[in-house]
Structures are given as C-alpha cells and as structure tokens.
Amino acid sequence: MTTTRITWAVLTVIYLSFFSWYTSFGGPLTEEEVEHYMSGFESRTPAPPPERLTQIRRFLEEDTGDDFVMVNVIHMYDKPLQIEGVDPGESSADVLAKYMAYMTPELFRRACHPVLYGSAASAALDIMNADGMETWTAGAGMRYRSRRDMMEISGNPEFAGSHEFKVAAMQKTIAFPIDPWIQAGDPRLLLALILSLVGALVSWRVASVKG
Numbered sequence: 001m002t003t004t005r006i007t008w009a010v011l012t013v014i015y016l017s018f019f020s021w022y023t024s025f026g027g028p029l030t031e032e033e034v035e036h037y038m039s040g041f042e043s044r045t046p047a048p049p050p051e052r053l054t055q056i057r058r059f060l061e062e063d064t065g066d067d068f069v070m071v072n073v074i075h076m077y078d079k080p081l082q083i084e085g086v087d088p089g090e091s092s093a094d095v096l097a098k099y100m101a102y103m104t105p106e107l108f109r110r111a112c113h114p115v116l117y118g119s120a121a122s123a124a125l126d127i128m129n130a131d132g133m134e135t136w137t138a139g140a141g142m143r144y145r146s147r148r149d150m151m152e153i154s155g156n157p158e159f160a161g162s163h164e165f166k167v168a169a170m171q172k173t174i175a176f177p178i179d180p181w182i183q184a185g186d187p188r189l190l191l192a193l194i195l196s197l198v199g200a201l202v203s204w205r206v207a208s209v210k211g
Contacts, residue, residue: 024146028063068179081168099165110149116141
C-alpha cells in the first residue's frame with residue numbers, strides 16, 4: 001500500500017471514530033425510556049413539583065433524537081453557602097468546580113461540551129416582565145449529544161451529591177433547551193475539512209517527491 005493510501009486510510013479511521021463518538025444514533029426516546037427516566041425524577045426526595053414533572057415529561061416525549069443546546073444564565077453568590085464539603089474561604093467558583101468535577105468527565109464521555117461561555121459585561125440591558133432578573137454573573141450554552149445522554153448524566157446517583165455544590169454556588173439560574181439549533185462550525189464539518197487538507201498536502205508532497 002502506498003504512502004498516500006495509508007494516509008487517507010488513517011485519516012478516514014480518525015474521522016469515522018470521531019463522528020461515531022460525537023453523533024447520537026439512538027433515535028428519539030422510546031415510551032419505556034421516558035417512563036424509566038420519569039420514575040427516577042418522581043422518586044427523588046423531595047420530589048419536584050407536579051408542574052415541573054409535567055414539563056420534563058413533555059421535553060422527553062418530544063425528543064427529536066438529535067443534539068441540543070441548554071442555554072444557561074447564572075448569578076453566583078458573593079460567598080457560597082456553607083454546606084458540608086464547602087471549606088471556609090472558598091469562593092463560589094471553587095465550589096462550582098467541585099460540582100463540575102463530576103460533570104466534566106461525564107459530559108466529555110458523551111460528547112457534550114460548551115459551545116458558548118462568557119462573563120456578564122453588564123446588568124441586563126433589555127428586560128421585560130422579569131423582575132429581579134437584572135443581575136447575572138455569566139452565560140453559557142452546553143451542547144448535549146442527545147436528551148438520552150442528558151438523562152443518563154443527571155440520573156446517575158453520583159450526581160445527587162455533587163448537585164448540592166451547584167446549589168451552594170449559584171444564587172439564581174435559568175436554563176432552557178433549544179432544539180433545533182444552528183451553529184456556524186459543526187466540529188464534524190471542521191474536522192472533515194482539516195483532515196481533507198492534511199490528506200491533500202501529504203498526497204501533494206508524495207507526488208512532488210516522486211516527480
């Protein structure tokens with residue numbers, strides 16, 4: 001096999017491996033899966049209020065099977081709540097990092113990652129019918145490979161303990177999903193372009209040496 005063919009074969013394997021990791025192939029949630037995840041929410045202590053359970057069920061039943069983005073706006077405490085596991089002198093950012101110590105590897109394993117993050121540059125410049133929502137610390141958009149992946153992360157028993165750190169660090173937050181969503185640079189497309197460029201350069205180099 002020639003160097004050019006080996007190069008393209010390796011690049012193809014790299015791309016297919018990334019594509020299979022980054023893309024959800026499971027399709028929409030089944031009725032059995034919806035009931036399984038809902039039973040987990042309903043058995044929590046304390047249980048979420050009925051209206052929130054209804055909202056979660058609708059979100060699961062309307063699953064498209066595709067990836068989606070959870071939009072978050074966050075306002076951190078000046079000083080975190082002093083719960084078990086929070087050491088004196090720790091900042092809210094330190095406490096939130098303890099929450100993310102569980103979340104980050106679980107997110108990465110399922111190809112979930114931020115697509116947007118930044119600190120607030122000002123209080124809200126435009127606000128309507130949302131009293132008390134003027135002040136925020138940061139905003140973020142988290143890409144989830146699928147609703148199934150999100151449920152697997154949040155339903156893990158390890159999540160319950162670490163979630164307390166989120167409550168201790170955040171004074172208030174709003175999070176809602178967007179699906180479908182649009183982004184200018186899908187990593188699958190960007191990687192395909194980069195690998196194609198690498199393959200083309202290697203092919204050109206091999207051809208020029210032989211010439």
